[in-house]
Amino acid sequence: MTGAVLKPGTVADVQDAIRDAVMDRVPLAIEGGGGLSGLGRPMQTERTLKLDGLTGVVEYSPSELYATFRAGETLVDARAALAEKRQRLPFNPPDLTGLYGDAGGPATMGGVVAAALSGPSRVAVGAARDYVVGVGLVDGQGQALKGGGRVMKNVTGYDLCKLTTGAFGTLGAITDATFKVLPFANSEVTILAHGLDDAAAQAMMSAAFKSPFEPVGAAHLPASAAAAIGGAGGAGAITALRFEGFPDSLVYRTNAIRSFLPAGLELTELEAEPSAVFWEAVRDVAPFQAPDSRALWRISTAPTQGPKLVAEIAQSLEVDAFYDWAGGLIWLAVAVDAPNVGAEVIRPLITAQGGHGTLMRADQSVRAAVEVFEPLSAPLLQLTHGLKRTFDPFNALNAGRMYAAV
Amino acid sequence: MVALPEPDAEILAARDEILNDLKRLIAAPDGVIDHPDEIKPYETDALTAYRQTPLGVVLPETTVEVAAVMKYCHERGVKVVARGAGTSLAGGALPMADAIVIGVSKMIDILDVDYDNRTITLQPGVTNLGVTDIVSPDKFFYAPDPSSQLACTIAGNIGMNSGGAHCLKYGVTSNNLMGVEMVTTAGDIVRLGGKHLDAGGLDLLGLITGSEGTLGMVTEATLRILHSPEGARPILYGFETSAVAGECVDAIISSGIIPVAIEFMDKPAIHATERFAHAGYPLDVEALLIIEVEGSNDEIDTMLGRIQKIAADFKPAYERVAKSAAESLAIWKGRKSAFGAIGRISPDYFCMDGTIPTGKLPEALDRISSICDSYGFEVANIFHAGDGNLHPLILYNANETGETERAEECGGDILKLCVELGGCLTGEHGVGVEKRDLMVEQFTPAELDLQRRIKRVFDPKYLMNPHKVFPLVDNPGLAGPILSPVQMEAGE
Numbered sequence: 001m002t003g004a005v006l007k008p009g010t011v012a013d014v015q016d017a018i019r020d021a022v023m024d025r026v027p028l029a030i031e032g033g034g035g036l037s038g039l040g041r042p043m044q045t046e047r048t049l050k051l052d053g054l055t056g057v058v059e060y061s062p063s064e065l066y067a068t069f070r071a072g073e074t075l076v077d078a079r080a081a082l083a084e085k086r087q088r089l090p091f092n093p094p095d096l097t098g099l100y101g102d103a104g105g106p107a108t109m110g111g112v113v114a115a116a117l118s119g120p121s122r123v124a125v126g127a128a129r130d131y132v133v134g135v136g137l138v139d140g141q142g143q144a145l146k147g148g149g150r151v152m153k154n155v156t157g158y159d160l161c162k163l164t165t166g167a168f169g170t171l172g173a174i175t176d177a178t179f180k181v182l183p184f185a186n187s188e189v190t191i192l193a194h195g196l197d198d199a200a201a202q203a204m205m206s207a208a209f210k211s212p213f214e215p216v217g218a219a220h221l222p223a224s225a226a227a228a229i230g231g232a233g234g235a236g237a238i239t240a241l242r243f244e245g246f247p248d249s250l251v252y253r254t255n256a257i258r259s260f261l262p263a264g265l266e267l268t269e270l271e272a273e274p275s276a277v278f279w280e281a282v283r284d285v286a287p288f289q290a291p292d293s294r295a296l297w298r299i300s301t302a303p304t305q306g307p308k309l310v311a312e313i314a315q316s317l318e319v320d321a322f323y324d325w326a327g328g329l330i331w332l333a334v335a336v337d338a339p340n341v342g343a344e345v346i347r348p349l350i351t352a353q354g355g356h357g358t359l360m361r362a363d364q365s366v367r368a369a370v371e372v373f374e375p376l377s378a379p380l381l382q383l384t385h386g387l388k389r390t391f392d393p394f395n396a397l398n399a400g401r402m403y404a405a406v
Numbered sequence: 407m408v409a410l411p412e413p414d415a416e417i418l419a420a421r422d423e424i425l426n427d428l429k430r431l432i433a434a435p436d437g438v439i440d441h442p443d444e445i446k447p448y449e450t451d452a453l454t455a456y457r458q459t460p461l462g463v464v465l466p467e468t469t470v471e472v473a474a475v476m477k478y479c480h481e482r483g484v485k486v487v488a489r490g491a492g493t494s495l496a497g498g499a500l501p502m503a504d505a506i507v508i509g510v511s512k513m514i515d516i517l518d519v520d521y522d523n524r525t526i527t528l529q530p531g532v533t534n535l536g537v538t539d540i541v542s543p544d545k546f547f548y549a550p551d552p553s554s555q556l557a558c559t560i561a562g563n564i565g566m567n568s569g570g571a572h573c574l575k576y577g578v579t580s581n582n583l584m585g586v587e588m589v590t591t592a593g594d595i596v597r598l599g600g601k602h603l604d605a606g607g608l609d610l611l612g613l614i615t616g617s618e619g620t621l622g623m624v625t626e627a628t629l630r631i632l633h634s635p636e637g638a639r640p641i642l643y644g645f646e647t648s649a650v651a652g653e654c655v656d657a658i659i660s661s662g663i664i665p666v667a668i669e670f671m672d673k674p675a676i677h678a679t680e681r682f683a684h685a686g687y688p689l690d691v692e693a694l695l696i697i698e699v700e701g702s703n704d705e706i707d708t709m710l711g712r713i714q715k716i717a718a719d720f721k722p723a724y725e726r727v728a729k730s731a732a733e734s735l736a737i738w739k740g741r742k743s744a745f746g747a748i749g750r751i752s753p754d755y756f757c758m759d760g761t762i763p764t765g766k767l768p769e770a771l772d773r774i775s776s777i778c779d780s781y782g783f784e785v786a787n788i789f790h791a792g793d794g795n796l797h798p799l800i801l802y803n804a805n806e807t808g809e810t811e812r813a814e815e816c817g818g819d820i821l822k823l824c825v826e827l828g829g830c831l832t833g834e835h836g837v838g839v840e841k842r843d844l845m846v847e848q849f850t851p852a853e854l855d856l857q858r859r860i861k862r863v864f865d866p867k868y869l870m871n872p873h874k875v876f877p878l879v880d881n882p883g884l885a886g887p888i889l890s891p892v893q894m895e896a897g898e
Binding site for chain 1: 520521522523524525545566567569573577578580581590592594596597598600601602603604605606607608609610611612613615616617633634635636656659660661662663664701702704705708761762763764765790793794795828829830831832833834835836837841845848849850852853854856857859860861862863864875876888889891
């Protein structure tokens with residue numbers, strides 16, 4: 001964090017701060033708790049607009065399945081508010097601040113939206129973008145705008161909720177967000193397979209989703225990642241399938257699915273509580289949390305391509321990886337002294353397979369030297385620049401955090 | 407009636423030249439339709455109150471042809487209206503006299519079916535039901551299920567972010583669309599998303615879904631397909647008042663049970679559909695709920711048992727669980743043919759599409775009934791009750807002078823009510839031409855201007871479906887408030 005820190009208490013304060021920044025020609029860094037300030041391209045900012053003072057639940061209607069939080073409401077508090085009514089954010093957003101050590105404050109709901117954070121359940125029920133049904137934001141001219149509303153079905157004008165989700169504050173300062181929420185699962189259980197290599201694990205995970213039994217999570221932790229979180233049933237690689245529902249239905253489905261899985265697997269089960277603990281570790285990327293300081297890539301690809309991609313990368317780089325989303329989400333740690341933390345190896349291989357990669361953690365100098373977000377084709381970069389100019393014509397908001405001038 | 411702008415006289419005069427140029431860009435000899443008789447089917451969509459004859463209709467077969475046509479129209483300044491099957495109830499595919507229509511009826515190839523990644527990739531002229539037909543032998547399905555699914559195309563579904571009865575559990579098109587290939591207005595071919603589960607960069611895929619053909623033209627789509635559940639079974643409930651039916655929906659959802667679908671019909675809708683589909687609906691109740699659950703037989707029994715226990719508190723006048731696949735099918739056939747059934751009892755109808763927070767259901771029903779009474783129109787209500795998406799059908803007769811205008815006004819009042827109750831103008835049909843002028847009810851001038859400026863980013867010459875979605879203004883998206891710092895200081 002550099003220079004002056006502004007802590008608005010109201011939307012009007014946010015508007016004033018942005019207008020002042022434009023007039024003073026001082027670009028703003030926008031953050032919530034600040035715990036993800038190490039994610040993105042380094043910015044040349046002299047003022048920080050810190051939204052962690054915009055706390056609280058604006059509106060919560062459990063029976064109508066929506067909740068509106070101010071941007072600075074912490075993820076922990078938001079989860080607690082919903083849990084009182086036995087409800088939750090279905091996309092199970094991770095708290096990734098643990099990847100960056102103690103640099104910042106707690107994860108906030110504004111950060112969840114800005115960074116489009118989705119947890120293990122994404123593979124089954126959808127991502128942050130699918131559950132953000134309304135946003136309030138202040139654009140780069142200090143105008144307070146709203147997108148979406150409170151209802152799930154809404155095709156009235158352009159979907160600014162999706163555009164804002166994952167824009168890393170480059171299009172506007174998020175002041176509040178409305179989420180579709182759903183009831184808690186009645187119970188959960190996880191089936192574990194032990195000792196599979198990455199390819200066999202992926203085949204098992206795809207097989208599970210080709211059954212009618214609705215797994216809600218599928219992750220594979222090779223031995224080193226499994227060891228890092230410990231406690232999930234002995235040494236060696238583990239492959240996990242998560243199921244949720246009423247207990248009688250869980251018994252039925254976890255038995256019935258076995259006939260869909262490859263033969264000869266050594267299977268054990270995690271009951272409700274250890275299951276929840278295991279998936280929290282996967283969700284928050286526990287195997288690579290600080291004090292691990294290796295560079296960290298987050299790669300999104302077609303699930304069946306995950307192990308192949310990692311194997312190809314591993315031919316040229318020493319890497320440590322684990323898989324969520326049935327193989328479609330890869331967390332990949334690379335030694336910091338690898339040239340450009342492997343960018344020249346990793347990016348072309350991702351391009352060849354289809355998908356995208358984000359350099360989630362690396363020294364500032366590396367993040368200034370290599371693209372942090374997946375490079376865009378010329379027409380898409382042009383559209384991206386056009387949208388940036390539309391929302392933020394003076395480049396006042398998180399300028400350069402995603403791409404040059406965006 | 408919503409006003410349509412005067413056509414561009416220069417373009418009208420150059421019709422023959424433009425169509426000849428387009429014929430050179432399309433390989434198939436029948437790829438450009440210019441004969442008045444053959445153009446006729448393209449004059450309107452399912453909002454038949456509006457009609458316009460376009461310059462001509464282009465039916466490309468490949469992305470490259472679409473790109474060539476788009477590039478030509480961009481350079482020549484010709485307006486473009488993209489068209490799926492023409493089932494829009496909002497006039498989304500209504501052409502303009504000075505526009506060409508690009509139809510997707512020849513873009514029907516299936517490019518890839520990938521069960522391991524649960525995706526299907528296809529050209530967007532494939533129908534919604536056609537997708538499920540391809541994967542159903544392997545027990546997979548495509549979840550969004552608009553009532554027009556037999557005819558409507560994936561292209562149109564993406565344009566309007568279509569939903570359906572089962573999106574309470576499975577979400578709407580945007581939640582099931584993983585990637586597209588799209589041609590920009592300048593004729594560039596771009597890819598957004600793919601088989602991976604989230605996209606890099608800004609979520610342009612999310613932005614173009616539901617953009618009603620105003621930002622570009624989708625030429626290929628990658629969709630999420632899902633393994634079918636072991637079974638599904640609906641239960642029917644009849645109630646003596648609509649308000650109690652609404653309370654029952656609220657209680658089920660509050661209990662933590664999210665069925666696959668919760669559909670609502672009021673008495674006029676029940677009677678019309680029963681006469682049409684013979685689904686065995688009760689005729690002596692004021693409100694009917696169709697609630698569907700999925701799973702194994704045991705799971706379905708257990709879940710229905712829980713629902714029955716909750717519903718009992720609301721003293722339903724009628725309860726029937728479907729006992730066979732044929733019975734389930736009949737129950738859904740009734741619901742899905744509801745619009746057609748209404749068409750048989752009334753010469754014309756407008757189908758509204760507002761969404762409200764579900765807790766406002768009883769109030770909304772009450773006030774919709776008062777609004778329609780005040781205009782002297784009968785109304786039949788068909789709702790996706792679980793997610794608050796309302797389809798009041800206003801019954802009118804277009805042959806009576808002034809009645810179309812009054813019915814539109816009545817519909818406008820209903821949609822304003824939806825906004826007032828905390829909802830929105832359209833849940834799944836889109837704004838089109840029908841609700842264009844109502845956008846000011848939901849958005850501030852600054853918000854509308856921002857949206858027009860977004861359109862300008864994708865469509866600098868404002869040629870793609872230009873008279874839809876936003877109220878007409880001069881130089882849309884150019885007159886916006888991009889102020890200099892000095893102007894901002896002056897408080898302008």
